[in-house]
Amino acid sequence: MNLHIDDHQEGDVTVLKLSGEIDAYTAPQLKEKLLALVEENPTVHVDLARVSYMDSTGLGVFISALKTSKEKEHALKLINLQENVYRLFNITGLNDVIDIENTVRGELS
């Protein structure tokens, strides 16, 4: 399965819309795009509404992005997480260090 990555500007916020699965195969392209965005833009929201699956390599990407955003004093926020994706952030304790919008959506079919 593929991952589609799409970014656009909503006022001051740069929104990165993802759809598909984040795994060892798709993580490198996500990392490249996300790190560049976080480096250059003061506020980045990652919309995960259409991400149905993410494995631990995906976590690695978001942790790297978090580090970059902290260094640059930029804001990074994850929004619209599906339940099983949110579960991963919750288990690993990352929900305490990454800004995650707390309205969790159920699975989109």
Next chain:
Amino acid sequence: MSSLKSDISNYKELLSQYLESRDEAVLYQAEQFSKQTIQQNISPDEIVNEHYQALQELIPNMDETVKDSFQFLIETMISYGLAYQEHQVLREKQIELRSEIGVAANMQETLLKTQIPDYTTIDIGVKSVPAKEMNGDYHHFIRDTQGNLGVAVADVIGKGIPAAFCMSMIKFALESFSDNQIYPEWVLDSLNRVVFRNLEEGMFVTMFYGLYDIYTHQFYYSSAGHEPCFVYRSDSDEFEKIDAKGLLLGVENDVIYEQRQTTITKGDYIVLLTDGVTECRMGDRFLKQQEVLDVIKLYADLPSSDIAENVFKHFERLQDFDLRDDITIIVIKRNE
């Protein structure tokens, strides 16, 4: 070259037989011929040339245009021949690399080997299987000077050879801790600092660490972003989730790891897992936690090592014997 010569005459022979008889049996021989030539590293352009030479002998008055078209065909086949030879070389290299990785995997196994301590009051079983050659899961047992059991199960994010290096570091850090009763919150706090300082960006570790007090049957545990583990309660015939708050190892320098404790009574058993089990995929869907526990329950009456073995076999079959992730299952059962 002599074998090639004999093939040339063989090809002409076969071709002429076929042109006379149009017989399927000859086509079958042609198929065998092509396998033979592949074995002998004969490239496609040489086969085309053989065909051309054979035709010239079989059809003496061949049209000049047809002859020239063969020159054209040979030219176009030259690059295929080169690509074929390059492919052969790369295939040999791949075999070489694979055997090197095999050696590394063996070394990893030897280096990271952990002895399962022997107790009369508790029974310990382990099954750990890598999805690929190198295992990204790690488990470790420590028996302290009072005889208590320390148990760690860890999953390194980022697989393969870098993960193996990372695990050696964790093993040696764990072994350097004192032999006195060491509590999980302290172990994870210390390990976190080691991992944070030494791991390159993009590599992280989840770990569940437990200390089983062999005299009071208290089980102390902490988690660094690891999957929840479970205790089977014999009196209620139910599983109880055991989990504690704590961040993955290596993300931040100062992390507070919560420590909890629970009493293990006779007939109870503790199940420690990595996410290869809990994220087990069945076709398009993921296995629900309850289903995982139901499977584990099926084997509750067996010794710990048989529980671990059977649970592994069950999930291996569910995944059509093609593991997507490393799987580790540890079972600790109180006997008396």
Next chain:
Amino acid sequence: MEKTLSSVIIKKEWDIVGARQAGRKIAIDLGFGSVDQARITTAISELARNIYLYAKHGEITFEKVYGVRKVGIKIIASDRGPGIREISSVMKDGYSTSGGLGAGLPGVKRLMDEFDIQSDDHGTKVTVIKWARQ
């Protein structure tokens, strides 16, 4: 004993065809068969294209060489381009495939019987020989 038969200047892509033509004519004269002719011209293409792409300007020279009871064609491709820093890495299989260079230098080596390359900051010289079977 060596004898220079001809040489072709490589400046534009079209010159590659000229080099092939010159090489094929010599190959036919020396009695090479169809497959060897195709191999020789493919090697010439690769060498000439390398000059055209990386050095912009260079020359392909053809010589007739004699061995013990054999005769062959010697092709020298020389340029004054930037040179190849690590020859061993461009001679590895799989190096050229990703760069879209076609068969690359390992391919040229396979197509011919003898292969030599010298390179420094002032240019590159590739010398190859194919012996005719007599």
